[in-house]
Amino acid sequence: MMFLKAQKNNVEFRPHFKTHQSLEIGKWYKELGVDKITVSSLEMAQYFSTEWKDITVAFPVNILEIETINQLSEKIMLNILVESIETARFLTQNAKNKIGIYLKIDVGYNRTGLSHTSTQQINEILNEISNCAALDFKGFLTHAGHTYKCRTKEEILSIHNTSRKILTDLKAKYIDRYPGLIISIGDTPSCSVVDDFSGIDEIRPGNFVFYDLTQHQIGSCSIDQIAVAMACPIVSIHADRNEIVIYGGGVHFSKERLETDNQGTIYGTVVEQLEQGWGEPVSGMYLKSLSQEHGIVSVPESLIRKYKIGDLLYILPVHSCMTANEMKSYYCNAEIITRL
Amino acid sequence: MMFLKAQKNNVEFRPHFKTHQSLEIGKWYKELGVDKITVSSLEMAQYFSTEWKDITVAFPVNILEIETINQLSEKIMLNILVESIETARFLTQNAKNKIGIYLKIDVGYNRTGLSHTSTQQINEILNEISNCAALDFKGFLTHAGHTYKCRTKEEILSIHNTSRKILTDLKAKYIDRYPGLIISIGDTPSCSVVDDFSGIDEIRPGNFVFYDLTQHQIGSCSIDQIAVAMACPIVSIHADRNEIVIYGGGVHFSKERLETDNQGTIYGTVVEQLEQGWGEPVSGMYLKSLSQEHGIVSVPESLIRKYKIGDLLYILPVHSCMTANEMKSYYCNAEIITRL
Numbered sequence: 001m002m003f004l005k006a007q008k009n010n011v012e013f014r015p016h017f018k019t020h021q022s023l024e025i026g027k028w029y030k031e032l033g034v035d036k037i038t039v040s041s042l043e044m045a046q047y048f049s050t051e052w053k054d055i056t057v058a059f060p061v062n063i064l065e066i067e068t069i070n071q072l073s074e075k076i077m078l079n080i081l082v083e084s085i086e087t088a089r090f091l092t093q094n095a096k097n098k099i100g101i102y103l104k105i106d107v108g109y110n111r112t113g114l115s116h117t118s119t120q121q122i123n124e125i126l127n128e129i130s131n132c133a134a135l136d137f138k139g140f141l142t143h144a145g146h147t148y149k150c151r152t153k154e155e156i157l158s159i160h161n162t163s164r165k166i167l168t169d170l171k172a173k174y175i176d177r178y179p180g181l182i183i184s185i186g187d188t189p190s191c192s193v194v195d196d197f198s199g200i201d202e203i204r205p206g207n208f209v210f211y212d213l214t215q216h217q218i219g220s221c222s223i224d225q226i227a228v229a230m231a232c233p234i235v236s237i238h239a240d241r242n243e244i245v246i247y248g249g250g251v252h253f254s255k256e257r258l259e260t261d262n263q264g265t266i267y268g269t270v271v272e273q274l275e276q277g278w279g280e281p282v283s284g285m286y287l288k289s290l291s292q293e294h295g296i297v298s299v300p301e302s303l304i305r306k307y308k309i310g311d312l313l314y315i316l317p318v319h320s321c322m323t324a325n326e327m328k329s330y331y332c333n334a335e336i337i338t339r340l
Numbered sequence: 341m342m343f344l345k346a347q348k349n350n351v352e353f354r355p356h357f358k359t360h361q362s363l364e365i366g367k368w369y370k371e372l373g374v375d376k377i378t379v380s381s382l383e384m385a386q387y388f389s390t391e392w393k394d395i396t397v398a399f400p401v402n403i404l405e406i407e408t409i410n411q412l413s414e415k416i417m418l419n420i421l422v423e424s425i426e427t428a429r430f431l432t433q434n435a436k437n438k439i440g441i442y443l444k445i446d447v448g449y450n451r452t453g454l455s456h457t458s459t460q461q462i463n464e465i466l467n468e469i470s471n472c473a474a475l476d477f478k479g480f481l482t483h484a485g486h487t488y489k490c491r492t493k494e495e496i497l498s499i500h501n502t503s504r505k506i507l508t509d510l511k512a513k514y515i516d517r518y519p520g521l522i523i524s525i526g527d528t529p530s531c532s533v534v535d536d537f538s539g540i541d542e543i544r545p546g547n548f549v550f551y552d553l554t555q556h557q558i559g560s561c562s563i564d565q566i567a568v569a570m571a572c573p574i575v576s577i578h579a580d581r582n583e584i585v586i587y588g589g590g591v592h593f594s595k596e597r598l599e600t601d602n603q604g605t606i607y608g609t610v611v612e613q614l615e616q617g618w619g620e621p622v623s624g625m626y627l628k629s630l631s632q633e634h635g636i637v638s639v640p641e642s643l644i645r646k647y648k649i650g651d652l653l654y655i656l657p658v659h660s661c662m663t664a665n666e667m668k669s670y671y672c673n674a675e676i677i678t679r680l
Contacts, residue, residue: 018632040633059633060575062587063650083576086649111634112576112585145631235400236423236452245452247402251665255595291485292358292661293380293399294451309426310403321632325591 002191002208003032009197014038014056016186016206019321022330022339023051025209038186038204042068047340049076057081058143058186058204060104060112063090073097079138083114088125092132101129102141102184105170107163109145116166126174139182139201140170147189153219160190168199192220210320213258213269228320228330229271229278231312232295239304246313249293253315254322263288263298268315270297278314287315342531342548343372349537354378354396356526356546359661362670362679363391365549378526378544382408387680389416397421398483398526398544400444400452403430413437419478423454428465432472441469442481442524445510447503449485456506466514479522479541480510487529490558500530508539532560552660553598553609568660568670569611569618571652572635579644586653589633593655594662603628603638608655610637618654627655 006013015029018040026037026048036054039045042065045055049072056079061069072078079100082088091099103125106113114121129135144163150156167183174181182201185191191205192215210228211221232248257265268287272279284300297313307313317323324330330337346353355369358380366377366388376394379385382405385395389412396419401409412418419440422428431439443462446453454461469475484503490496507523514521522541525531531545532555550568551561572588597605608627612619624640637653647653657663664670670677 059587060585062573062575064573084649087575090650110581111631111636115580233402233404235402235427240455241450245400247399250594250596250662254590255597255662256590257595291451292665296451309424310430322590322595325632 002203002205003029003034005191005195006197006203009200011197011200012036012182012184012202014184014202014204015209016040016058016204017048018044018325019206019209020324020330020339021047022337023048024337025330025339026051038206042072044340045072045076045078053077055079056100056102056141056184056204058141061087061091063087063094066090066094069099070094070096073099081141082125082129083112085121085124085128088128088135091135092128095132095134098134098136100138101135102138105140105142105167107142107144107166108159109143111143111145113142116170122170126177137178137181139178139184140167141184141186142167143186144190145187147187148214148218150189150218153193156189156193156219160185160194163190164199188215189218189220207321210324212320212323213266213316213318214256217258217260223281223316226316226320228324229314229316230268230323230327231314231331234307234309234311234313237304237307237309242299242301242304243288244297244299244304244307244313246287246295246297246315247293248287248295248313248315250290251292252323252326253287253290253295253317254319254326255290256317256319256322258318266318267295268317271314271316273312273314281316342543342545343369343374345531345535346537346543349540351537351540352376352522352524352542354524354542354544355549356380356398356544357388358384358665359546359549360664360670360679361387362677363388364677365670365679366391378546382412384680385412385416385418393417395419396440396442396481396524396544398481400424401427401431403427403434406430406434409439410434410436413439421481422465422469423452425461425464425468428468428475431475432468435472435474438474438476440478441475442478445480445482445507447482447484447506448499449483451483451485453482456510462510466517477518477521479518479524480507481524481526482507483526484530485527487527488554488558490529493533493559496529496533496559500525500534503530504539528555529558529560547661550660550664552663553606553656553658554596557598557600563621563656566656566660568664569654569656570608570663570667571654571671574647574649574651574653577644577647577649582639582641582644583628584637584639584644584647584653586627586635586637586655587633588627588635588653588655590630591632592663592666593627593630593635593657594659594666595630596657596659596662598658606658607635608657611654611656613652613654621656 016038054077083104104113184202186204188205188207232246236245270285356378394417423444444453524542526544528545528547572586576585610625
């Protein structure tokens with residue numbers, strides 16, 4: 001779906017692989033013809049470099065890893081993110097092979113990136129980069145992570161339109177000097193709800209491969225689009241307080257939490273187990289707390305007698321990237337899929 | 341210190357190794373003469389079984405792992421936790437080798453365990469266990485995890501005294517039938533502040549090996565007793581909003597948070613970097629938010645010009661067990677220590 005949308009809009013599709021971190025899942029994309037990817041660390045870039053030859057590390061360069069950068073850029077087209085003159089200078093002095101450079105632009109998330117109004121800083125960095133033949137300025141990249149605070153499609157669209165305006169204005173300003181420059185956006189909420197990507201050259205969504213409860217709360221996906229669930233064995237049942245204890249804790253789900261209207265803070269939602277896969281959420285059944293290895297599931301009184309020790313509960317995670325990061329493999333149609 | 345306290349009190353010291361998960365750190369205990377340990381999963385028990393021959397898995401038995409239980413109990417003295425008649429029955433039918441059984445007792449934490457007042461359930465389980473020669477009832481075990489909500493020594497002592505009363509009453513009730521039975525307590529806050537363990541046979545603290553900001557807030561340790569810090573490279577500096585971006589996010593720290601009076605929700609505290617190790621917390625410098633790989637550090641305006649890209653910030657974690665679980669190794673006196 002996301003691939004088709006990118007194709008229809010004629011934008012480059014460079015999916016973020018930090019969500020699944022798996023060469024095998026990567027193959028699904030390869031079969032579609034995708035040949036460029038995004039990751040969030042050099043370690044992931046190394047892992048994927050056996051199969052992928054054009055990788056963007058969407059994280060501000062950690063200059064202490066220059067050796068890995070030089071090793072990787074010998075083998076693949078490595079693209080990295082710069083947002084300061086200090087980093088640009090360091091790269092000018094230390095880059096050994098051709099590296100693609102994106103300037104990270106802050107469009108209002110206020111986590112990383114240069115302000116689009118910092119023309120002097122942007123020019124200074126571009127001038128520094130142009131001193132070094134190895135550094136190839138590719139364009140402006142952003143991650144509108146503030147869409148994760150949205151709860152309606154309209155809010156997401158409004159952020160997207162602001163981001164697009166900022167980036168297309170920047171592009172217009174620099175296109176004469178850099179005729180090939182592109183603008184790249186990233187967040188899954190925007191990529192999910194926006195239909196018209198005009199003005200954008202590249203999209204880098206990642207989470208959409210699985211989606212999760214957070215994306216559902218934002219409005220990026222429906223519950224039945226969530227494609228990853230944790231199967232957790234029941235180890236104890238406390239009928240007196242309508243609780244089930246599962247083997248599934250912070251080391252499995254991470255401690256990612258979601259604030260909900262009805263259930264307060266939750267760490268996951270239990271779904272019906274079907275013969276193949278899973279179905280709808282079980283009303284009133286959710287992961288209410290996590291320790292290192294334990295999870296406590298709140299269960300309606302009417303259902304608690306249905307379960308017994310050793311049964312598996314299927315649970316949708318709050319944040320699939322974090323949950324997948326904790327686990328070492330996936331089950332898919334009864335096969336085990338490994339990851340980094 | 342903890343070892344000496346146990347020795348002085350003449351209680352068995354069975355440290356919990358889930359915090360460090362490292363055979364090499366385990367050796368420090370071996371040198372003291374410790375020969376029994378606690379872990380929180382069968383996977384950890386397998387990892388440590390090469391060096392340790394008496395291991396308690398302090399987690400309610402996951403009956404789906406019976407094969408691993410039978411494999412391990414062939415090689416080592418494996419002790420497991422039972423809190424239901426269903427699990428007891430399953431073990432009676434499936435245990436192949438001698439296994440130590442503890443009944444998990446809930447002393448008010450309300451996470452897992454049998455209520456001490458459920459005499460009928462306790463008797464039923466003990467009778468079931470006695471049907472099987474392989475199952476060796478060892479005693480009553482608890483984890484007073486509600487001490488983690490305490491903020492004064494008095495509160496912790498009050499919980500400890502209640503737990504002790506519950507367990508010693510149980511012991512008195514069953515000692516004639518099981519002359520060797522012991523009572524075992526676990527939480528690091530109690531083990532840290534209690535000086536007199538009379539009535540207790542075994543303690544299983546784990547977190548004290550590193551301690552962390554949570555234990556400091558509880559009152560279990562001083563800041564300078566925290567023995568693990570994360571060294572995180574600075575990747576970006578935003579002087580306009582007094583923030584530093586580090587390479588250190590949820591996949592490194594876990595998303596464990598701490599509510600503080602002065603700084604709101606924090607994910608870590610920055611400490612001074614010394615030539616060897618680290619010193620005091622830097623006033624007003626703390627980890628204010630985490631993404632998957634990014635951490636945002638709040639920095640006082642007066643200090644922000646002191647730092648440059650590529651510098652390392654040393655950060656004390658909120659929960660050392662979770663942070664250590666995310667990382668694959670430690671640095672100790674310039675040596676790398678590996679773990680499971």
